[in-house]
Amino acid sequence: MTSLSLVLGVMVLATATYTFRISGVLLGSRATLTSQATTTLNLGTTVLLLAVAATAALYDGSQLDGFARPLGVLAAAACALWKQPIIVTVLVAAIVTAGLRALGLN
Amino acid sequence: MLVMRSLYRTVGSGGTRNIVLVCLSVLIMGISYGLAANTAGVPLWGNILLAVLVLAGSSEFLFVAAVGAGVPPILAAATSALVNTRHLVFGFTLAKILGKGGRRWIAAHLINDEAVALAIAEPTPERRRLLYWATGLGILLVWPVGALLGGLLGGIVPDPRVLGIDAVLPAVLIAVAIPALKERPAIAIATLGTGLAIILTPFVPAGIAPILALTTVPLAMIRKRVQV
Structure with missing residues (x-):
């Protein structure tokens, strides 16, 4: 890996990412949405975030990662459902995951 | 300080606390990203450049892991970019909040999971806009700082997995998305x-x-x- 190839790689990733972002913004600003469509769009965004969270919890790339992190995140989800503050939810996730790993469960 | 005060006045202590906590979590994730970049053999300037210009955590993790495994950076960039297709959906959802002005070209760069989640949970357009900008700018600051710290600490601090840091990202997303x-x-x-x-x-x-x-x-x- 040369410096030049790394810079090119970074530029490609940055440009592609910004293109996704600004395309969404420009398309969305042209669309006129009913309030029901807006509600559905917000639901879609929430589904997307939760799907990202779930796959990030379970997988390392396309391979299952083990049990510690999924269980830690499951505990965090329980905290969120019980309306605990964000700090509690996040700390529970890390502590449960670290604790299980310390006990030898990966 | 002025920004913080007007933020506090508009979104209240709850909203401000959420922003601070999310930024703190992102800082910790940034450190673990910096460590990963260091382990993968990506130089410090490269990892900071990624953090500032890409500003999308999971794709950066994937990129440095692929580069570390010997994948040419251009190829690694192409596959990592796919991870960010969701930002198109986020941009579409946020378009109304970001308005028509020239500032939306900057706002677009700040689109990320956490800022979107905090913003759409708010009841009024004004609060959504404010939470979006505050969280987005906060992350633009803490993510590269975390990457720098992680890059410098590489080899000194323990594996982030031992501390369960890899569970922080999904936990933050769940914490901010579930209330919606x-x-x-x-x-x-x-x-x-x-x-x-x-x-x-x-x-x-x-x-x-x-x-x-x-x-x-x-x-x-x-x-x-x-x-x-």
Whole structure:
């Protein structure tokens, strides 16, 4: 890996990412949405975030990662459902995951 | 300080606290990203450049891991970019909040999971806009700082996995996204979509499974139409 190839790689990733972002913004600003469509769009965004969270919890790339992190995140989800503050939810996730790993469960 | 005070006045202590906590979590994730970049052999300037210009955590983790495994950076960039296709959906959702002015070209760069989640949970457009900008700018600051710290600490601090830091990202997203699910149909659709993404992940390129979860969302509209 040369410096030049790394810079090119970074530029490609940055440009592609910004293109996704600004395309969404420009398309969305042209669309006129009913309030029901807006509600559905917000639901879609929430589904997307939760799907990202779930796959990030379970997988390392396309391979299952083990049990510690999924269980830690499951505990965090329980905290969120019980309306605990964000700090509690996040700390529970890390502590449960670290604790299980310390006990030898990966 | 002035910004903090007006932020506090508009979104209250709850909103401000959420922003601070999310930024703190992102800082910790940034440190673990910096460590990963260091382990992968990406130089410090490269990891900071990625953090500032890409500003999308999971794709950067994937990029440095691929580069570390010997994949040419251009190829690694192409596959990592797929992870960020969801930002198109986020941009579409946020368009109304960001308005028409020239500032939206800057606002677009700040689109990320956490800022979007905090913003859409707010009841009024004004609060959404403020939470979006505050969280987005906060992350623009803490993510590269975390990457720098992680890069400098590489080899000194223990493996972030020992501390369970890899569970922080999903936990933050869940913490900020779950409060938006208030009605039973929404909960059902979110569960279905998330389940679909989990099942599909091994079979599709990285980052695509969550997009496919969106195929469950039109069910919400069908249900409404049946009710009418």
